[in-house]
Amino acid sequence: MQRIGFAGLGLMGAGIASNILAAGHPLTALAHRRRDALEALLAKGAQEAESPRMLAQSSDIVFLCVTGAPQVAALVEGENGLVAGAHEGLMIVDCSTSDPALTRRLHAELAPLGVTFVDAALGGTPTQAEAGELQAIVGADEAILERLRPVLATWASKVLHVGPVGAGHTMKLLNNFLAMGYGAIFSEALTIGAKAGITPQVFDSVIRGSRMDSGFYRTFFQYVLERDRDAHRFTLDNAGKDTRYLAELAENLGVQADVAKAVKELYASAIAEGEGESFVPQLSDIVARRHGVSLSS
Numbered sequence: 001m002q003r004i005g006f007a008g009l010g011l012m013g014a015g016i017a018s019n020i021l022a023a024g025h026p027l028t029a030l031a032h033r034r035r036d037a038l039e040a041l042l043a044k045g046a047q048e049a050e051s052p053r054m055l056a057q058s059s060d061i062v063f064l065c066v067t068g069a070p071q072v073a074a075l076v077e078g079e080n081g082l083v084a085g086a087h088e089g090l091m092i093v094d095c096s097t098s099d100p101a102l103t104r105r106l107h108a109e110l111a112p113l114g115v116t117f118v119d120a121a122l123g124g125t126p127t128q129a130e131a132g133e134l135q136a137i138v139g140a141d142e143a144i145l146e147r148l149r150p151v152l153a154t155w156a157s158k159v160l161h162v163g164p165v166g167a168g169h170t171m172k173l174l175n176n177f178l179a180m181g182y183g184a185i186f187s188e189a190l191t192i193g194a195k196a197g198i199t200p201q202v203f204d205s206v207i208r209g210s211r212m213d214s215g216f217y218r219t220f221f222q223y224v225l226e227r228d229r230d231a232h233r234f235t236l237d238n239a240g241k242d243t244r245y246l247a248e249l250a251e252n253l254g255v256q257a258d259v260a261k262a263v264k265e266l267y268a269s270a271i272a273e274g275e276g277e278s279f280v281p282q283l284s285d286i287v288a289r290r291h292g293v294s295l296s297s
Contacts, residue, residue: 001025002151005059007052007075008096009037011233012122013065015129016095016155020063021046023154028058052078056085061151062092065122068241069099076106076117088114093148095120095136097176097238099245100166101252103139107165118144118165120152121172125219126233133157137175139168173249176242177260179216180280183239184266186220187284194293200224223281224295236283237276240267 006017006029014037021027027046031038042048049055052075055062062082064072072094076082082092092115094103100119107117123135136156138145145161152159162171193203204221207213222231243264250257270278270286278286288295 002060003028003058004151005029005049005055005062006065007055007062008032008065008071009041010065010067011126012095012124012129012134013037013063014040015126015131016063016065016122016134017041017046018044018130019132019155020151025151025154028055030055051080051085052076052082053080053085056082056090057087060089060091061148062090063095063120064092065095067238068096068245069102072096072098072106073102076110083110083113083115086110086113086115090114091116091118091144091148093118093120094169095122097121097172097242097245098169100169100173100249103169104166116144118148119168120148121168123158123160123172123175129155135160137162137168137171139163139165139170141165170249173242173246176239177246177263180239180243180267181259181263182214182216183220183280183283184263186217186224187266187287190224190284190295191288191291191293194288194295195291200295220281220284223279224284227296229279229282232279232281234280235276236267236270236278236280239280239283240264240271240276243267 001024004020004025004027009017009032017029021041021044028049029038029041029046030049064075066072103119110117118140121137123137128134132155134156135158136152137160162168190200219232222228247260247264250260270283275286284295
């Protein structure tokens, strides 16, 4: 069994790490901002690493599941980072929603050290992470993917090979652009409707079951209609980061992405109001409040 290291025991990472450990892989993990998830893993037989360097030294494969590109770079290249403990044959798999440019750079720079850096972005929810039913959206060559498959299978019900290194993160940004775009559209549509006398309940009676219905719509409206804050646990901070990365990617490719810029700016404005820890469906309340209406009454 491959020795697995794990950094990033957040909403998604804790579930992934738990499934890897349950499958019998020796697991070593770094503490997260809170130690709850780590303590639960330690109670089941995992080990704790005191630094990313120690994590690399004790692992064959290290999974990263952190907030974004700055955190990935710090874990890999920072003082006592993974590079400091790197050994021939080490594989680093970045499951974060990160910047594809950083992914490709780290892949190129680590290769001469005998270290393979690839991306396996996540599709799904924290509930699916706990159940081992995520999608792994992988950017890697075929040989590397085949080495990874047995471990990916412990937490992913579907492994999607989308291209070379960096393609996984690119596809994840496109996916999140669609999702966050719908979140922005739903929020503005609900506010326009409320100003015109159309309640969220009436709105839902038309959209639910129509061609515009979707899994994202259902969890978004579970909050709008039932005030269930935990129905869609993805923060505005993360949404803002992802839409910013997507807009930057488009700019670097020479694409005039006006819609992407507008979506990015809406999330950025909510974050600037101090709402970064709110979840995406709560954007509907933020937009409504700006226009003097309430969606909850």
